Amino acid sequence: MGQRDTNVKVPLISKIAYGMGDVGCNFSWMFVGNFLMIFYTDVFGIGMGAVAALMLFSRFWDAINDPVIGALSDKTHTRWGRYRPWLLIAAPLTALVLIMTFWAHPDWSDTAKIVYMAVTYCILVLGYTCVNIPYGTLCGAMTQNIEERAKINTFRSVSAMIAIGVINIITVPLISALGGGNDQRGYLLIAVIYGCIFAACHIFCFAKTKEVVEIPQKQKLSLKTQLAAALKNKPYMIAVAGQLLFGLTLYGRNADALYYFTYVEGDAALFSTYSMVIIIPSVIGAALFPAVFRLTGNKGRAASIFALLTGVSMFAMYFFTASDTPAAFYLFSALAQFFFSGFNTAIYAVIPDCVEYGEWKTGLRNDGFQYAFISLGNKVGMAIGTALLAAVLEMCGYVANQQQNPAVLSVIRHAFTTVPGILWIATAAVLLFYKLNKKTYNKIVAEIQERRSADAK
Secondary structure, X not given: OOOOOOOOOXXXXXXXXXXXXXXXXXXXXXXXXXXXXXXXXXXXXXXXXXXXXXXXXXXXXXXXXXXXXXXXXXHOOOOOOOOHHHHHHXXXXXXXXXXXHOOOOXXXXXXXXXXXXXXXXXXXXXXXXXXXXXXXXXXXXXXXXXXXXXXXXXXXXHHHHHHHHHHHHHHHHHHXXXXXXXXXHHHHHHHHHHHHHHHHHHHHHHHHOOOOOOOOXXXXXXXXXXXXXXXXXXXXXXXXXXXXXXXXXXXXXXXXXXXXXXXXXXOOOHXXXXXXXXXXXXHHHHHHHHHHHHHHOOHHHHHHHHHXXXXXXXXXXXXXXXXXXXXXXXXXXXXXXXXXXXXXXXXXXXXXXXXXXXXXXXXXXXXXXXXXXXXXXXXHHHHHHHHHHHHHHHHOOOOOOOOOOHHHHHHHHHHHOHHHHHHHHXXXXXXXXXXXXXXXXXXXXXXXXXXXXXXXX
């Protein structure tokens, strides 16, 4: 049997469809990341301590289900491929859980609230894992062409930035409009709308994409064997470290954003203004990645450059406010988002290339498993970032829907500017060690194809 050509050009409709998958992901997960914490504390009436504990506990849950789902997706064999069927089945079910998660019950007892929060959130995390890991892995299965993968991830990142911008612009006004002054009702109706978008985008992605890269049929791997192989993959471990810092920085700041505009700036509506200012820079920054990659020839190096400039821009934001110095505040906000979007494209573009390096280095191919640990690194960072924010705010005396004391205000302001600025610079330093460049990658893919051709004879 002849060797299947996997170094293929991907049709435009497939690139668009893949990008739409991340539109769906963000209408779920970014909505959760940006709004769930303040929903829990200010609408559901759950204490900061309980929210912090849940964020940490859920990562232990992720540590179990992420690699399991990754391994299961690798072992899935259908006429539609390994990863696409998961989008078709898991996305609609996860949409239902998203709605349940934002169904507040403020009149319940504290114990009942915490139990409901923990159960719905943990099921939501599992459902999202069942969608996002196969979705993220799908890019590497669509082609082995490094340039095409860069283009696919650019479509993904541009689509994601547009979705994030839209979510951040419309969500706060929609809470008011749909709720008619009742935030409980507003959040629930938004969850219904966003859940439908989440499901529809992934069904479209399923329908218009195709898998061409396959795992060798004879390969049967235990979780222990796959973990050992991953640890030998240096570019991959650097990518995992980058994702952990990425999650810590991004989600901690995102969870803080609405608190910042509500309590530091004194006007929650400014969050929508801020989001409108940064949406165009975010799209342009995401689209810039292929050009920077061509200049550097190294996706990790490109990500490092973007991370450094993101950090510098965020650090500068501390010295300005939207209310007193709006021009400078929004200028650095736009620059930070511009560079962040380039980073977001680059960091996800390195993952499928690490899979090829791992197969070349160890002889084992486990796309889904490797993406699962990338996802776990991101989620662990997210948990630490949001849990630390919640814990520090509670320690400093945060009281929901009240004027905050100076210590709380200081924490909220630093969490939006200087702290993520420093962490972005640290991320840049880590990614400088990523050495898998374009020339080396192409040699690796050629050797893998030669091995497979020899095995097929």
